[in-house]
Amino acid sequence: MDDGESVYRGLSLWHGTVADDLTPRSPLPGDTAVDVAVVGGGLTGLWTAYYLLQRDPGLRIAVLEKHIAGFGASGRNGGWCSALFPASTTALVREHGRDATLAMRRAMVDTVDEVGRVAAAEGIDCDFVKGGTLSLARSEVQLSAARAEVVTARAYGVDDLRLVQTAVAGALGGAVDPACARLHPAKLVRGLARVVEARGARIFEGTEVLGWEPHRVLTARGTVTADHVVIATEGYGATIPQTRRDVLPLYSLMIATEPLTDAAWRSIGIEHGQTFTDYRHLLVYGQRTADNRFAFGGRGARYHWGSRIRAEYDRAPRVFEHLRASLVDLFPEAAGARVTHRWGGPLGVPRDWHASVHHDRATGIARAGGYVGDGLSTTNLAGRTLADLITGASSTLTALPWVGHRSPRWEREPLRFVGANLGLAAMAVADAEEAVTGRPSLAARVMAPLTGH
Incomplete structure (x- = not known):
């Protein structure tokens, strides 16, 4: 068994029982230009890539992941796809x-069924x-x-x-x-990674992101230039200087x-x-x-x-x-x-324990997160919302109250x-x-x- 495969098998019950080969995909080969660069290979990033490719199959999307897709909370959680x-x-x-709150609650309830619908439509057997x-x-x-x-x-x-x-x-x-x-979270996130890859997105694993700036992501293996940069790091954002006190x-x-x-x-x-x-x-x-x-x-x-x-x-x-x-x-x-x-x-x-979604059209930087453990479904809503924001669509999702919400920073x-x-x-x-x-x-x-x- 490959050493990388063995290490990732031991992460959780879910990683240990998913049928995938967990050997990491190839890392970023060097400087690259794309339409959308996604920082983080968890559910937020993968759902965003999935819905962006639905809206425009021709988009060039690169997903940058330090370990493997589903390494973090997306693959290790309790398996509740809830409206929480x-x-x-x-x-x-x-x-x-x-009124805004009721719209948010209705969107969360609908999202549970949306996850099930996509899993069935894409053949993702995630229990x-x-x-x-x-x-x-x-x-x-x-x-x-x-x-x-x-x-x-x-x-x-x-x-x-x-x-x-x-x-x-x-x-x-x-x-x-x-x-x-x-559901079985590793089956969902690993299955979703295969789907977005089959639709043309490139997933670069073993690629550590060092930081970002407007229209650029800096990694240990090269710079990715992009029209849009999606930050989808969740708790791991605390390890990056730019977001250390945000989460x-x-x-x-x-x-x-x-x-x-x-x-x-x-x-x-x-x-x-x-x-x-x-x-x-x-x-x-x-x-x-x-x-x-x-x-x-x-x-x-x-x-x-x-x-x-x-x-x-x-x-x-x-x-x-x-x-x-x-x-x-x-x-x-x-x-x-x-x-x-x-x-x-x-x-x-x-x-403030309030999840949020953001997109700055001037800088091209988008982000979503702050799920406090309620992310298995909320990531899907984030992905759909970010896809609308990035493509310029005005929708019921882009009007939800978590869009643009600013949480205070954590104390030093x-x-x-x-x-x-x-x-x-x-x-x-x-x-x-x-x-x-x-x-x-x-x-x-x-x-x-x-x-x-």
């Missing part, structure tokens, strides 16, 4: 007004099943939170959230959001178990295609994979000084133990299941380090507070404006 947007509906209304998200309420405080969420959703009339009784042991009830599909790389980690029997899953109460979470403040998320595993993740890994991103941060034994304990607490049937995979990686977090160290890690600690405190008091957490209420709520 990092800023809450209430926060969006405060900033943009009701896409639209089974919805089950959010479990495991205490009276959490049940009250579920009720409040449903009331809010009904008030806006876009999201079809509903309260349910559930067969999951220990749950008092929960809420189901039908606007979510379970905070917050680590999210995951585990996966060996496959369970169908009988075990019937007892657990999670259907194929269904994703799940609960109403705790320190987020957890999971899915039943197509091959009957638990894929389960959550926050809790600390932020590293100076927004450093290192391979060793992808694996934190303390967090993995916490995830294992949380999974068994939620589903005791998982206690005997062997954990076969452990992995993680950085998410991109803007200062040590304030960034202290604030980010205090925020994580506060969410753990909030969960403990609710367990002790049986009342909604004051700590969570204080933190809400800082986390997009």
Whole structure:
């Protein structure tokens, strides 16, 4: 097995089970001129290339990727293709007004189906099943939170959230959001890379981008001149001087178990295609994979000084133990299941937890990101929106309120380090507070404006 192939196989469950050869494509051969240069071979960049080529098949597009397509969050995430947007509906209304917010919510709900439609049309077998998200309420405080969420959703009339009784042991009830599909993220991103390549885009892997300027991208292997430059680096933007303080790389980690029997899953109460979470403040998320595993993740890994991103941060034994304990607490049937995979990686977090899309026609520089872990579908909406902006089309997408949104920059160290890690600690405190008091957490209420709520 090629050394590069072996290294990338170990990134995650998803990389380990995708059928692709993960040997890197050839790097940029030297100075090149194209119509559109895309920095980053994840879903934002690949969706942008896909929709640009739909609009104009003759475009010369180069995708520049330091590692391999799908190396980052696009290939390692929890596999939720959901209508979630990092800023809450209430926060969006405060900033943009009701009508703009409802347009944004409708676009997000529609995007879930768009991902499924394209996957089917292009023959990308990514285990896409639209089974919805089950959010479990495991205490009276959490049940009250579920009720409040449903009331809010009904008030806006876009999201079809509903309260349910559930067969999951220990749950008092929960809420189901039908606007979510379970999928295999590496199969999606790797399949999309093959599709855009077949349509004429060139993907240069093993090509580190050093920076950019109007109409030019500077790499370790040459300069790419382009009419338009698309910055699609998400959390890895923190490693590039130009965007170092625009995004905070917050680590999210995951585990996966060996496959369970169908009988075990019937007892657990999670259907194929269904994703799940609960109403705790320190987020957890999971899915039943197509091959009957638990894929389960959550926050809790600390932020590293100076927004450093290192391979060793992808694996934190303390967090993995916490995830294992949380999974068994939620589903005791998982206690005997062997954990076969452990992995993680950085998410991109803007200062106000508000994703955005930009295009400056004068400089040719476009960018999208800040998904805070809700990017599996949001990247598709970003790609369609950027394709419209770059080609000069005026559409309902280019009028959405995230277009042109400017997030504040993150503070300099040590304030960034202290604030980010205090925020994580506060969410753990909030969960403990609710367990002790049986009342909604004051700590969570204080933190809400800082986390997009």
